[in-house]
Amino acid sequence: MVPAGHYLIVSGILFAIGLLGLLTRRNILLILLSIELMLNAANLAFIAGSALHGDARGQITAFFVMVIAAAEVTVGLAITVLLFRMKNSVDTRDIGSLKG
Amino acid sequence: MKGFSVRLLLFYLSSGIAILSALSVIFASRPTRALLSLIVTMFCLSVLYLLLGAPFIAMVHLIVYAGAVLVLFLFVIMLQGIGAADTPFFARFQKSHLFTGSLAVILLLAGLLTVLKKIVPVQSTEVDGSIQTIGRLLFHEYLVPFELTSFLLLLGVLAAVSLVKGEE
Numbered sequence: 235m236v237p238a239g240h241y242l243i244v245s246g247i248l249f250a251i252g253l254l255g256l257l258t259r260r261n262i263l264l265i266l267l268s269i270e271l272m273l274n275a276a277n278l279a280f281i282a283g284s285a286l287h288g289d290a291r292g293q294i295t296a297f298f299v300m301v302i303a304a305a306e307v308t309v310g311l312a313i314t315v316l317l318f319r320m321k322n323s324v325d326t327r328d329i330g331s332l333k334g
Numbered sequence: 335m336k337g338f339s340v341r342l343l344l345f346y347l348s349s350g351i352a353i354l355s356a357l358s359v360i361f362a363s364r365p366t367r368a369l370l371s372l373i374v375t376m377f378c379l380s381v382l383y384l385l386l387g388a389p390f391i392a393m394v395h396l397i398v399y400a401g402a403v404l405v406l407f408l409f410v411i412m413l414q415g416i417g418a419a420d421t422p423f424f425a426r427f428q429k430s431h432l433f434t435g436s437l438a439v440i441l442l443l444a445g446l447l448t449v450l451k452k453i454v455p456v457q458s459t460e461v462d463g464s465i466q467t468i469g470r471l472l473f474h475e476y477l478v479p480f481e482l483t484s485f486l487l488l489l490g491v492l493a494a495v496s497l498v499k500g501e502e
């Protein structure tokens with residue numbers, strides 16, 4: 235069996251890639267996709283922890299994270315559609331009206 | 335021994351493909367390509383879940399992500415009509431954030447790897463992730479959080495509808 239620590243390393247790498255996308259991309263949709271990637275990396279860590287301890291509760295946590303990610307996506311996409319209607323753009327540079 | 339090596343091969347194969355396609359999500363030139371790469375990542379992740387002894391979560395993950403969330407993304411991208419437009423390489427990134435972003439990511443990875451070095455040799459144990467176990471836990475021990483999540487989903491739907499419809 236592959237030790238669960240290897241899965242944790244994969245999850246850490248995926249989380250780092252997601253963070254890089256979140257911090258550097260300019261397209262709002264890609265920022266949302268990076269957030270999805272980070273949530274899934276965290277899920278992998280939960281399930282690897284569940285295998286590390288032999289306890290199925292980690293999988294329940296992953297299940298709840300999945301539900302919350304689905305709710306987050308609906309609201310995030312609604313906001314994206316609204317922004318696109320108002321500004322006709324999905325570039326974060328064009329959305330600066332909160333700047334003082 | 336044979337089963338062991340097949341598992342090892344599956345682990346390296348699917349985690350390698352997952353990391354490569356995650357990188358292509360970040361560096362993709364078109365939103366549609368990024369989305370399709372993310373679907374590949376999701377499939378590889380569900381293989382990893384199966385290897386970790388979580389068949390129920392793996393299947394729910396496939397249905398929820400590949401089936402629902404990413405299709406929703408695809409609809410929004412198609413509606414906006416920006417999916418087919420190529421962006422040149424440096425226009426994809428916020429240049430002022432490129433240095434700080436990669437610095438933060440490198441620091442995060444270094445910290446994580448030093449912490450995880452201690453955990454790696456620990457052998458994992460068999461976990462029972464069957465539908466029976468998950469269902470029993472979900473409807474006995476975690477009944478209240480489970481009901482709260484259904485409320486959260488309802489709130490999400492209401493928020494999305496009122497955000498998009500409320501303008502007219």
